[in-house]
Amino acid sequence: MKKVEKMTVVSHRSIAKNIYECSLSGELVELMARPGQFVHLRVSDNTIPTLRRPISICSVDHQKNAFTMVYRVEGIGTHALSQKRTGDQVDVLGPLGHGFPISGLKEKSHCLLTGGGIGVPPLYELAKQLTKQGHSVATVLGFRSKEDVFYEAEFSELGATYVATEDGTLGERGFVTDVIATNRLSGDRYYACGPRPMLRAIENNMTIPGFLSLEERMGCGVGACLACVCDVKNEEGYRKVCSDGPVFKAGEVVI
Amino acid sequence: MKKVEKMTVVSHRSIAKNIYECSLSGELVELMARPGQFVHLRVSDNTIPTLRRPISICSVDHQKNAFTMVYRVEGIGTHALSQKRTGDQVDVLGPLGHGFPISGLKEKSHCLLTGGGIGVPPLYELAKQLTKQGHSVATVLGFRSKEDVFYEAEFSELGATYVATEDGTLGERGFVTDVIATNRLSGDRYYACGPRPMLRAIENNMTIPGFLSLEERMGCGVGACLACVCDVKNEEGYRKVCSDGPVFKAGEVVI
Amino acid sequence: MTKMNVSLPGLEMKNPVMPASGCFGFGKEYSEFYDLSTLGAICVKAVSPMMKRGNPTPRVAETPGGMLNAIGLQNPGLEHVLANELPWLERFDVPVIVNIAGNTIEEYMHVAREVSKAPNVKAVELNISCPNVKEGGIAFGTDPNIAKELTERVKDVSGVPVYVKLSPNVTDIVSVARAVEDGGADGLSMINTLLGMRLDLQTGKPVLANETGGLSGSAIKPVAVRMIYTVSQEVGIPIIGMGGVTNADDALELILAGASAVAIGTQNFVDPFACPSIIKDLELKLEHYHVETISELSGRSWRPSLQPLTTR
């Protein structure tokens, strides 16, 4: 049976402009196996805001029974979340969705991970699990500006890491796709998470198999309300980002 | 010009069942002269709850630039207030209304103060000011049960103090009017604050001049919305509890 | 549990609580959280004769104390529901209400006729109030005569009692309610969502791809209470109340206003356990107030000789 748990904030800090890293501990961590899954958070105990907020699982520490999320303060929901102090509780529904598949790779494969902005976090647990299984990773992180950059050091520990900023204030100037082209990055498989235009560009440019993680406005987060559907390519059906995704095989759905 | 201020919680504690005593400091304290006035509090920074909450000024400390309120947790507004910790800020509009008149008494008068439940707090600053001016006070405090009683000791320091509880678990069993009758309490003037049935009984039973403090559901708290009106006895007009009251001369308005 | 039993036309319910249509799919997702047999009933997503793709995304937006949705009645269509969803629900001991959406009277009739043959379908609910489809739907809900005719014709072919779900977006909901009762409806469901909209300040455009959407959640509860209070005094058929119920107090408020049972919509998204929690808390409240059966409370707000509930 699926569960909801009031998890406890064990650490919470700002790591870049408007970007926070928050760790929560509780029993739900036991269920967090697959990188790329998300949690659906209730950040208030009244109806402002009404809906839960979907945030990716960024890394999991089974020893400490804790997981970490990294999020950007956008509106009232993430603002309310940012006010939680160590020891406070957060109502967590999850882990939800299907994450990034890491099976089906031949031994010692090389994977290209591409993240844009707040699409970066779920790639971190992915990178950890891939390298743990003996694969190698290269990561391309795209941000608007220097002040927005986070987790460059963390990814660097796991493999070659490239940073692109739109204004060139850190790393290479331009988009992640520019970095991929310039450095002729490739591999056996790619994984990407970020804004739609980035995902579209990557899907179009890459010739190797890949997986894309999508965002969509959600209601329930569990597949019941049909808020988050996307169309399937070359077919009648549809997919729900929350329960069929958020990760889809490149080419499967219309981005 | 009237003002609104974010005042700072300097102390906050529970003093009886669901009853809290909270002190706030800030510049508005300078304006708090008259006992029986109230403040209108905003306890959230979104629209749940939407309206401010009226709470009486219980005592004022001009040295410390702080005032104290005593309130009972009833619903969401007072619950939210009870969550504020020392150092937190509370948005205060006030002081509002006309308080208890303490002029017009001949020297060394004797006053009878009667308070029921959360009607007790405003009488405390009143008792302090009356005794300071050389008058004597006797106070009758009515509560439902022992666990609800507060400020008995504080009032005892200022004059004879009687407690009535409905279930007889502390002081005399019964209502404040019973205590007044049994002990044949009287004086030159009376002041009362509490639930309407209590005020009605007192107004009917007392033969000396008196002042009553009323409660009514409020919108603006400043006289603009006409939410809080009451009828004037033997006359066409009306009074606004927030700006013409909350204290009225006994016999002036229909309770 | 007899305190909590509620008998409505076609529906023998263990308790007065059910999920509202469109907020619970066909039950599968929430069956992963708790046993659906604990529910008073299940009202499934609107079913139309043919599969419907619904509206483009974004389909939801948030508002103060509520949300907007413009799903557009996406559903897999009658045939798929009959072959897959309804049989799957048979594993639970719970009556099913099928919410029906159509563009024509014939479409409503067709779906009602077919779904009422399923053994676990104990009632149908005619959605004549969905604000998110351009044709049909909403017109049925705003014109008393059309609403009455629709009800009559569906009653002719339905094998189970017919509830009609009213739109709050009307000048005079009583006249629609009365018309539907005259048409033979066995019960009413109210309220559906209020028409609303949100703009994105930066783009200047509506947040929802469909532009307007249906407002649900606690923001609309006062409107639901008012309409249930008014309509329940004017009709003789029972009302399934909904609109902004987030907890047992809210459920009780709709019941006091005149509802016989209560449906939970948006709150399922906030708390997947909303329905079973509300059932549990409602039962505690009945004990607390020394109420014999929940049915006594229905319409208590307008009944003469009202005594306050006592906790002694």
Added chain:
Amino acid sequence: MTKMNVSLPGLEMKNPVMPASGCFGFGKEYSEFYDLSTLGAICVKAVSPMMKRGNPTPRVAETPGGMLNAIGLQNPGLEHVLANELPWLERFDVPVIVNIAGNTIEEYMHVAREVSKAPNVKAVELNISCPNVKEGGIAFGTDPNIAKELTERVKDVSGVPVYVKLSPNVTDIVSVARAVEDGGADGLSMINTLLGMRLDLQTGKPVLANETGGLSGSAIKPVAVRMIYTVSQEVGIPIIGMGGVTNADDALELILAGASAVAIGTQNFVDPFACPSIIKDLELKLEHYHVETISELSGRSWRPSLQPLTTR
């Protein structure tokens, strides 16, 4: 301040912000907080020919994200307003709009004729939508023909432009808006409150003595946006928008939807400085988005060839 100037029939406003009728009395109380000359305009409490006592208390109740009121149009009557309230307001450099309530067309006409003679009254607003009075009021707001006739007759006698305040409690607000425009209205005000209700669980009774009341506050903003968006595309006269505005973003949302000016109701109670704060913040937003004049933004949501606002 020219960025913020707004010209509407009868109203030369320094900025598009005014208090909404009934939420600001006749200005005296809030003049103790700030200089009323900073406002774009002032809309005063409804005035009726004779003094009105209003409804019994309680007159307000709180709801999630909003409030209910049933003041019942209490006011001191035309004569008193002419002799005292309007002359008092002359000390401020601000156009006054008088909100008018009547039970008959003649009553509206009488008040309009008289108040429009006051030098500082620059417009009247016909309240044809108050949900809290049993007679008159609401019927004018729900029937397009009556609304049109009322407008025509008041236009005949009013010395200042006439705005008509529409009720949201109707099936088809566009038809009422069009009728009122045909009747010669110079502008529309929308929306008034939604009909709502709250029950006290313990007593079982309505919280408001009047039973039902008008729902205002942030809860109704999505309904206001939807109605302003729809009506502004169908009429040629300007709209004063209101309903749930709590800050400059909300004000902007109503303007983007199609309003030319914005009125602030409930938020005055929450923050006595609501109007001047919103004025200040709106001006900052215009700078932030590099907008030349606020009027450019009116109806931006439905105008073709829309470019996102840019902060560069």
